[in-house]
Amino acid sequence: xxxxxxxxxxxxxxxxxxxxxxxxxxxxxxxxxxxxxxxxxxxxxxxxxxxxxxxxxxxxxxxxxxxxxxxxxxxxxxxxxxxxxxxxxxxxxxxxxxxxxxxxxxxxxxxxxxxxxxxxxxxxxxxxxxxxxxxxxxxxxxxxxxxxxxxxxxxxxxxxxxxxxxxxxxxxxxxxxxxxxxxxxxxxxxxxxxxxxxxxxxxxxxxxxxxxxxxxxxxxxxxxxxxxxxxxxxxxxxxxxxxxxxxxxxxxxxxxxxxxxxxxxxxxxxxxxxxxxxxxxxxxxxxxxxxxxxxxxxxxxxxxxxxxxxxxxxxxxxxxxxxxxxxxxxxxxxxxxxxxxxxxxxxxxxxxxxxxxxxxxxxxxxxxxxxxxxxxxxxxxxxxxxxxxxxxxxxxxxxxxxxxxxxxxxxxxx
Amino acid sequence: xxxxxxxxxxxxxxxxxxxxxxxxxxxxxxxxxxxxxxxxxxxxxxxxxxxxxxxxxxxxxxxxxxxxxxxxxxxxxxxxxxxxxxxxxxxxxx
Amino acid sequence: xxxxxxxxxxxxxxxxxxxxxxxxxxxxxxxxxxxxxxxxxxxxxxxxxxxxxxxxxxxxxxxxxxxxxxxxxxxxxxxxxxxxxxxxxxxxxxxxxxxxxxxxxxxxxxxxxxxxxxxxxxxxxxxxxxxxxxxxxxxxxxxxxxxxxxxxxxxxxxxxxxxxxxxxxxxxxxxxxxxxxxxxxxxxxxxxxxxxxxxxxxxxxxxxxxxxxxxxxxxxxxxxxxxxxxxxxxxxxxxxxxxxxxxxxxxxxxxxxxxxxxxxxxxxxxxxxxxxxxxxxxxxxxxxxxxxxxxxxxxxxxxx
Ligand SMILES: Cc1cc2nc3c(=O)[nH]c(=O)nc-3n(C[C@@H](O)[C@H](O)[C@H](O)COP(=O)(O)OP(=O)(O)OC[C@H]3O[C@@H](n4cnc5c(N)ncnc54)[C@H](O)[C@@H]3O)c2cc1C
Ligand SMILES: Cc1cc2nc3c(=O)[nH]c(=O)nc-3n(C[C@H](O)[C@H](O)[C@H](O)COP(=O)(O)OP(=O)(O)OC[C@H]3O[C@@H](n4cnc5c(N)ncnc54)[C@H](O)[C@@H]3O)c2cc1C
Ligand code: SF4
Ligand code: SF4
Numbered sequence: 001x002x003x004x005x006x007x008x009x010x011x012x013x014x015x016x017x018x019x020x021x022x023x024x025x026x027x028x029x030x031x032x033x034x035x036x037x038x039x040x041x042x043x044x045x046x047x048x049x050x051x052x053x054x055x056x057x058x059x060x061x062x063x064x065x066x067x068x069x070x071x072x073x074x075x076x077x078x079x080x081x082x083x084x085x086x087x088x089x090x091x092x093x094x095x096x097x098x099x100x101x102x103x104x105x106x107x108x109x110x111x112x113x114x115x116x117x118x119x120x121x122x123x124x125x126x127x128x129x130x131x132x133x134x135x136x137x138x139x140x141x142x143x144x145x146x147x148x149x150x151x152x153x154x155x156x157x158x159x160x161x162x163x164x165x166x167x168x169x170x171x172x173x174x175x176x177x178x179x180x181x182x183x184x185x186x187x188x189x190x191x192x193x194x195x196x197x198x199x200x201x202x203x204x205x206x207x208x209x210x211x212x213x214x215x216x217x218x219x220x221x222x223x224x225x226x227x228x229x230x231x232x233x234x235x236x237x238x239x240x241x242x243x244x245x246x247x248x249x250x251x252x253x254x255x256x257x258x259x260x261x262x263x264x265x266x267x268x269x270x271x272x273x274x275x276x277x278x279x280x281x282x283x284x285x286x287x288x289x290x291x292x293x294x295x296x297x298x299x300x301x302x303x304x305x306x307x308x309x310x311x312x313x314x315x316x317x318x319x320x321x322x323x324x325x326x327x328x329x330x331x332x333x334x335x336x337x338x339x340x341x342x343x344x345x346x347x348x349x350x351x352x353x354x355x356x357x358x359x360x361x362x363x364x365x366x367x368x369x370x371x372x373x374x375x376x377x378x379x380x381x382x383x384x385x386x387x388x389x390x391x392x393x394x395x396x397x398x399x400x401x402x403x404x405x406x407x408x409x410x411x412x413x414x
Numbered sequence: 415x416x417x418x419x420x421x422x423x424x425x426x427x428x429x430x431x432x433x434x435x436x437x438x439x440x441x442x443x444x445x446x447x448x449x450x451x452x453x454x455x456x457x458x459x460x461x462x463x464x465x466x467x468x469x470x471x472x473x474x475x476x477x478x479x480x481x482x483x484x485x486x487x488x489x490x491x492x493x494x495x496x497x498x499x500x501x502x503x504x505x506x507x508x
Numbered sequence: 509x510x511x512x513x514x515x516x517x518x519x520x521x522x523x524x525x526x527x528x529x530x531x532x533x534x535x536x537x538x539x540x541x542x543x544x545x546x547x548x549x550x551x552x553x554x555x556x557x558x559x560x561x562x563x564x565x566x567x568x569x570x571x572x573x574x575x576x577x578x579x580x581x582x583x584x585x586x587x588x589x590x591x592x593x594x595x596x597x598x599x600x601x602x603x604x605x606x607x608x609x610x611x612x613x614x615x616x617x618x619x620x621x622x623x624x625x626x627x628x629x630x631x632x633x634x635x636x637x638x639x640x641x642x643x644x645x646x647x648x649x650x651x652x653x654x655x656x657x658x659x660x661x662x663x664x665x666x667x668x669x670x671x672x673x674x675x676x677x678x679x680x681x682x683x684x685x686x687x688x689x690x691x692x693x694x695x696x697x698x699x700x701x702x703x704x705x706x707x708x709x710x711x712x713x714x715x716x717x718x719x720x721x722x723x724x725x726x727x728x729x730x731x732x733x734x735x736x737x738x739x740x741x742x743x744x745x746x747x748x749x750x751x752x753x754x755x756x757x758x759x760x761x762x763x764x765x766x767x768x769x770x771x772x773x774x775x776x777x778x779x780x781x782x783x784x785x786x787x788x789x790x791x792x793x794x795x796x797x798x799x800x801x802x803x804x805x806x807x808x809x810x811x812x
Contacts, residue, residue: 009709013496015429015540019504020479085508102712106500107705125499127704143481145495156485163482165457167422168507212507224455225486231457232419255507256422258457258480427524427540498702504540 002099004310009131010093010101011124013108018089021141022166022257024292025082025207025214026051026189031296033077035303036095040077046087048209049187050078053180057243059194060366064243075186082187082207082214084168111149112136112277118319119150119276134318135309136277139302142260144283152270152279158225160264160285162202164218165231167239169251173211179247180208191292194362196238200227201354204238205292206247213248215239218261223354231258263289266343272330273323278305286335290342297335304329356395364394419459423476431501434474436460436483436494443489444470455486478503510563510665511621512554513614514587514628515645516547518571518578522634543578545700546630548585550693552700554628555586557663564588566621568613570598570606576716584703584711591617595720600734603636607644608731612724614649626663626670627690631656639692646690654685658696 002008014020025048032039039045053070074080097103113121113130121132138146142161147153180188187208196204202219217234224231238244261282262268268285272278280286281298288297308326312318330336368387378386392398438444445468452461458476461483463469479502484494496502524539543551554565567582569575570593579590593613601609618624627649629642639655646653658675661682670689674681675696703711721727730736757772759765 013499015500015504018508020502022505022508086505087508089508102709104705104708104712107708108496108499110495124705126702126708129705131705143484155490158486161482161485163455163457163480221455221482221486225451225488228449228451228454230419230454230459232422236418253422253425255425255505257426257505257508258478260481260485 001306001309002096002101004313005100006310006313008096008101009133010096010103011107011109011122011131012093012103012105014105016090016105017093018086021085021089022164022259023085023295024164024166024205024216025084025209026080026292026295027083027088028080028293028296029078031300031303035299036092040081044091046083046091047185048082048084048212049182049185050075050081051189052182052186053188055188055190057190057192057194058362058365059192059196059241059243060363060370061195062242063366063370064192065362065365065369082189082209084209084212084214109140109146112146117275119274122146134276135312135323137302137305137309138277138279138283139281139298140283142262142282144279147270147279147283150274150277152274153268153285156262156264156268158222159220160262160268161260162218162220162263162289163224163231163258163260164216165235165256165258166214166216167235167253167257168209168255169213169215169248170211170254171213171248171251175250176208176211176213182208185210192238192244193358194366195359196234196241196244197358198227198229198234198237199355199359200224200229201358203292206244212254213251215244215248220263220354221260232256261289261294262287265289265345266339269339272327273305273308274320275323276318278308278323278326280305286339288338288342290345291338293338300333300335301330304333360394361391364390423458423478425506426478427504427506428475429501429504430475431498434472435497435502436472436474436477436492438470438472439491439493440489441469443491447489447491449488452483452487452492455482457482510557510561510625510663511618511623512557512563512565512626512628513617513624514547514551514554514565514567514582515610515614515630515641516551516567516569516578516582517544517630517633517636518542518569518575519544519633519635541574541577543581544630544633544635546632546693546695547628548700549695549697550628550630550691551582551585551587552698553660553691553693554626555701556698557626557660558586561663561665563625564621566591566617568593568610568617570594570601570609570613572599579716580711580714581703583714583716584707585701586703586707589621590714590716591719592716593719597721597729597733600737601732602737602739603638603640603644604738605732605736607641607648608736609727610641611645611648612727613719614645616719616724623688625665625668625687625689627651627688629690629692631692631694642690642692649688649690652685652687652689654683654689655692656694657691658694660691660697 029040040047052072052074053068055066055068058065093103108125109122110125111123112119113123113132119136121130122136123130138144138150140146148155176182182188190206192204196217197219200219200223202217204217205214207214217238219234239248262285264285270279270284272284280301282294284301286297286301287294305326308323308329311325312322315322368390371386372383450463452470453463457480458478460473460477462471464471479496481494483492518541520539521542551567557563558565565587567579567587567590569579573594576592579592583590591613593609598609614624614627627645629645632639643653643655654672654674656674656676657672659673661671661673663670668687669684670687671682671684672691674683675694755772757765757768759768
């Protein structure tokens with residue numbers, strides 16, 4: 001918008017953009033490139049490591065079954081890379097400021113200002129704090145008090161969000177490269193589930209940065225509440241898991257943090273625009289939790305909103321009808337397609353006992369793998385049988401396993 | 415508050431306001447509340463049930479502004495806003 | 509209309525600084541830069557005078573280019589104009605060189621926006637900590653001087669008089685002075701306001717005036733930057749907590765007391781205080797010490 005010559009104010013409640021923000025750490029090239037072409041060639045670009053390998057770990061008590069993929073083809077140009085929000089957000093916001101946006105930080109937008117059904121600005125927590133505008137872009141993240149003030153969504157339910165806690169752990173570069181088998185700026189991501197969430201629906205992550213690791217665990221808030229576990233105790237437990245302990249050994253915790261992640265998916269998306277407003281990013285529940293994508297959806301939805309507003313300015317019309325072009329852009333993009341693809345997932349997670357998916361199955365997998373690799377005189381055929389039986393039993397019999405498999409398939413493809 | 419969490423919170427930079435941005439709406443609801451969930455789910459141990467005074471104490475200075483308590487208090491008993499602009503937490507890494 | 513000039517310095521927030529126990533150096537990573545908070549109290553007082561009597565408030569600082577952010581903060585609070593004096597040649601300045609350049613800057617500000625009635629400084633800075641720059645400026649500009657001011661009681665533009673409370677160790681001194689005057693501010697002076705939204709927006713758009721050595725044709729090059737700074741920091745360390753061996757100095761007359769005091773002060777300081785970086789007396793000590801051991805290079809360039 002600023003590039004198109006519109007007058008834009010960038011409101012941020014933190015000391016600077018990024019001051020309040022955390023995420024796991026993976027940013028995606030494509031969607032950022034659409035906004036800042038060839039950003040990775042820039043000298044000051046705050047990339048940590050570009051990802052050449054992604055691993056998924058199913059955790060047992062003191063074991064793990066791993067899946068992973070490493071590929072040199074992910075390099076040049078990078079597919080995705082790790083980052084830290086404090087640096088990245090400032091860099092990104094400065095792009096907007098360079099384009100002419102007016103940065104107003106340390107200021108909370110406390111409410112929307114309405115004239116009839118139209119949104120005409122926001123109130124802030126400063127003296128003479130009313131700020132009028134043709135369009136308000138609501139981009140206030142998962143808590144979205146503005147979205148609530150506007151009435152487009154009620155409060156999220158505890159089963160629509162998960163709480164993640166994270167630590168940034170310092171480790172010398174050489175240690176990181178050795179432990180993760182990396183060269184130069186290469187990086188690895190690990191997502192883990194199972195034992196580490198104590199049977200709750202959730203996931204952990206361990207990502208490599210230049211000289212730090214990002215380690216976090218997130219679980220659905222309803223289940224966290226149910227289990228009465230302290231979130232940081234969960235993180236501490238994960239740190240003690242032998243598979244993780246050995247990777248972070250000797251590291252010093254530089255920072256602890258916590259944040260909510262919207263997990264409602266397709267069905268939780270509120271109306272996206274109206275008279276004088278658009279809502280983007282987490283505030284609109286635009287997160288693909290199956291693939292831990294959020295920043296890219298936030299960036300792209302922000303870009304679409306910007307484009308729609310520039311068009312609306314051309315027409316001199318900021319009504320709902322005019323801003324609907326934002327909704328249409330989302331509809332015809334990967335955002336809608338991806339979120340739709342997984343729309344059953346949320347339901348699946350809710351219907352299934354979380355213990356089955358996040359506890360019993362990972363454990364059974366570990367046990368099965370253990371049996372399979374154990375050389376104890378049993379024939380391989382017998383071993384295979386035991387392994388399959390273990391997994392079936394965990395799911396509650398063949399029929400249930402098939403049902404689960406089918407439902408899972410539907411959730412992802414239905 | 416346990417040792418481990420105070421160490422963790424020490425890694426974050428705080429600029430505390432003099433007034434709390436977190437307000438318990440009704441003391442009675444807390445009295446009725448059997449499980450006192452907020453004593454557990456908060457990632458920075460802000461809430462603690464004070465047995466003597468029979469009320470939930472709020473160490474708002476520790477809050478890392480995640481929003482969980484607003485959503486998860488079963489009695490919807492926590493009035494939750496952001497700290498004043500520029501106050502509250504500032505991460506160094508994020 | 510009154511013209512009030514506020515001198516500010518951007519400093520690392522020392523409440524956030526930790527000292528690396530191995531190297532004895534400051535760990536500056538993640539430490540935010542802020543406006544020295546005593547200076548903010550000076551600015552606030554200027555703004556209150558502006559609110560009450562109407563005044564023009566100009567903020568000046570000497571520092572590296574990022575100090576622009578500190579000036580913008582002052583603009584958001586309500587200052588009218590802001591000047592950043594910056595040049596590599598100013599780098600490494602001690603209090604002598606700093607007060608020289610700031611004094612010159614104030615003269616130039618007066619040429620542009622009119623003569624100054626009150627100059628505000630902070631009591632001291634969070635990083636340099638000397639508290640010498642304010643008085644240094646007053647000396648050079650021949651201004652009246654009110655240090656350690658905890659309250660401004662009255663400003664009377666017509667009689668050109670200022671009445672203040674100076675908070676001293678042994679009590680409060682009520683002083684009246686005529687303008688032009690230089691005031692150094694304590695934190696008790698006032699409560700600093702929160703910038704209003706229009707101020708934030710003005711600040712975001714505002715570009716401070718940037719003056720370099722070229723804007724000061726009559727500057728004496730031997731008095732600025734490292735060259736103009738006789739102070740040498742030979743060593744810094746974390747002081748150990750030690751017992752204070754207090755000693756009362758007495759005498760019949762004031763003259764006698766002063767004499768005894770000076771005698772006591774000169775002796776021990778010259779032996780112990782090799783790390784002080786104040787002007788005059790201790791510089792002399794350092795020079796004395798240098799005779800006894802190889803000189804350690806100055807590290808002034810690291811200041812800012
Ligand atoms: C790491 C470090 C190393 C240092 N090394 C040396 C050294 O080698 N030699 C040396 O002599 N000094 C050194 N200094 C101190 C020197 O840079 C002083 O900071 C500077 O001369 C100003 O003195 P002060 O900070 O003590 O200010 P004070 O005299 O304490 O400041 C009083 C007031 O004067 C005003 N003021 C001060 N500085 C400025 C400014 N730049 N612009 C506008 N107004 C100002 C402000 O209102 C301030 O509140 C060092 C400082 C640091 C942090
Ligand atoms: C632990 C964790 C791990 C994640 N991992 C990944 C990952 O690996 N990859 C990925 O792509 N995504 C990940 N995500 C998701 C991703 O972080 C979010 O989807 C993304 O940050 C959403 O961006 P946003 O701009 O919508 O919201 P936010 O990033 O939350 O930004 C909202 C901004 O608005 C400000 N704000 C809020 N309210 C107000 C107000 N009233 N007034 C003024 N300012 C306000 C906030 O301070 C903040 O700066 C993760 C999230 C979490 C919590
Ligand atoms: S969970 Fe809610 S109602 Fe229960 S004690 Fe905590 S604040 Fe009170
Ligand atoms: S917002 Fe999060 S950190 Fe703050 S009190 Fe609520 S649950 Fe605790």
